[in-house]
Amino acid sequence: MYKIEKEETTNLLMDLVSIESPYFEEDAVMDYVYNWFHKHNMEAVFHEYHEEKVTGFQGRNIIVQLEGEKPGPTICLNGHLDTVKLCNGWTKNPKGEICEDRLYGVGALDMKSGCAATMLALKAFTKNHKDFNGKIISTYVSVEEGPYGMGTNSLIEDGYLENIDFSIITEPSAGFTGKPFPDICLGARGGYGLEIEFFGVSAHAATPELGVNAAEAASKVICELQNIDYIEDPYLGKGSLCVVAVECDGGACSVPDYAKIKLFRHIVVGENEKSITEEIEKAVERAGITCKYAIRFREAPSEGSRGFMPYTITGEEPLAKEFIETVDEVCEKPASKSYFQSIGDFNYLGSRLGAPAVIFGAAGKNYHGSDEYTELDSVVKTAQVVYAFLEKILCA
Template structure:
């Protein structure tokens, strides 16, 4: 049997259709995990459930599916990580989100792009490797995780906390790198921006609404600060570009006839290297000073299950890294094209792997459009190519 018997358009269509049909928004992944477990077992691949509990914030009892194929000699451990959860089904779909529709090279369905296609590519690549390569060194660790789309990435977080990733040397996360970065396929992301969620609390002074000059409106001061914060001159990273400041909610006041003495607003702050929590706090205080904000200001970061998953640290992989060279060679071999190098603009489980585990972590996956919105689709031929790239990387790295 050759590689083409295992990684081809028909096998991609069948497996990806089965995955898309299973409704699996984050925190509700049991059925899709059962499918992944049974699929791996049916192919003779090692598989086990990895269960975890987050007791502090979400009270979530989660489940991942993991497996490892081991070579006969010592060698590197390659981690292949994909999430099987999706965002919820939004309004505006003109296709049936849970009944995958194929039109030409496009498959429509919720999660078809982000990232059930990448997970399918892992499954097909590992199965192909098992059946075509009899002698190899090192290990292939594959992890299909829950709650990537949720607030804390609890699935991959649990892998790290439980030591499952401790022996990994390099990781591939087949998120839709082309779709997210706006760079044509094949797009190899050598890192990603990070991100923090924080709230600014503004304290003013109450007064009767008939005499507002006697008080300090926290709402007004909060508005001044929001406007000035958006004027912040952002640090520029030579790889990751600039971060971003997105105000995602605001609140304040509420008394029937009084000047508001409290107000708040929440920001999602994408960051680049050198921008940490202390940097962000100072950024807010500097904006308040420029705007002449009256009243006291307190910056708080969102509550988190533990200190290491309160936010997502940025990371990069060097272009001259040994594994970077290998994956670029695999991309050229499998697609016939040189990799287009980019950096992921948002956050994901890859941040945890690249920063907390501290291993070279490549984001490389299929192309498509409309992730996190209606009529999401993936280009099926790029799913085939992604699986072939993963297979070739395993071959180059582990084959004896």
């Protein structure tokens, strides 16, 4: 009986972390994962896509599909192989360094830990079970950390994820929530990127009363945006708004006639483009500005990728309930339940496939920051949970 061991998990994760793969630059890690599957007698295929409308990017995903001899549920496993860009402040080797039970490196936690876990779970499953019921579709995608979740979005829009019954996204749930491992996220807030443009009238800075200052208008609206009356979801809590950029320039000595605020608005169930637009219009009215303005949501490659929609499940759905029970059994203690506060490919899987989706993965800290690390024992347990769940559901 093939088992998932810590040494093999550590070696695979170290290999993945040692390959630099910031979003838009994933080819080397994609090649490694593709070759790893073939080396272990599993057929992996590249899914190529071209995002023509906004970025012009040509990317690749990897799909591993295992199909049983008999009918049964279709389980989707999802993970991204890209990382954020290398930031300043590292004291450990960003290409991988082990200190006791921690593996440091860019993407070690977010989320090469989860990709390593599903890779090893599939290796164990194929070695131990030649015949099973149903289907497994395991996806390793690009550009999750970059704009629009383009890798997973393209899989959905190209029809590869139709008729999914249950999705497991092995993002580091415990690492993100800060709770002890194991922690299971049963949903996530969504979000939209957008901007507000302000159109004023230029004048000499010595006589600002002769102009209409777009910068001042933008600042007044920013202040009023702090007074949004957010709705509260019983699972996801409240949404939030962050000003991520402000642009305006009056030159050397002029009233600025143009300004722009860039925003990111995290949302909960019941909020959408219409409700966001209405709350901004109310903020503008409270601000009492006199210049014209325009609200524009971020241009997106497709209708489905305009925003990340929030979603929740209860955990009582049959496959979700089985998964939670499997986590408790493998980890020998009850998992905590959480709801994710930010966005990711899980939003697409949880809101667009019509099937329950859980987020479950390793513990660690400093994702998107210096000295990011994952706890190796939690990566091993993640792999063991995924394997045990596949065995329970597909080999009954």
